[in-house]
Amino acid sequence: MSGGTELAWFKSTYSGSQGDSCVEVAIADQAIHVRDSKDSARPHFTVSQEAWAPFVHFAAHR
Numbered sequence: 001m002s003g004g005t006e007l008a009w010f011k012s013t014y015s016g017s018q019g020d021s022c023v024e025v026a027i028a029d030q031a032i033h034v035r036d037s038k039d040s041a042r043p044h045f046t047v048s049q050e051a052w053a054p055f056v057h058f059a060a061h062r
Contacts, residue, residue: 007033009040 007026012034022037026044032052035044047055 009033009035009037011037 007028009024009026012023012025024035024037024040026033031046031048033044033046036042
């Protein structure tokens with residue numbers, strides 16, 4: 001992300017339906033950004049686009 005571009009966050013389809021496990025993601029040119037929607041002021045983490053599919057697979061099977 002460069003030039004001060006604002007991230008467009010959206011609720012992940014992998015978020016829980018009860019509102020207790022909400023994850024938001026933002027897709028940028030070089031990475032996928034992930035944050036807790038209940039506490040968006042906390043720092044988010046970033047996963048490269050190449051690592052996104054393995055990351056989701058790992059997280060889904062935890």
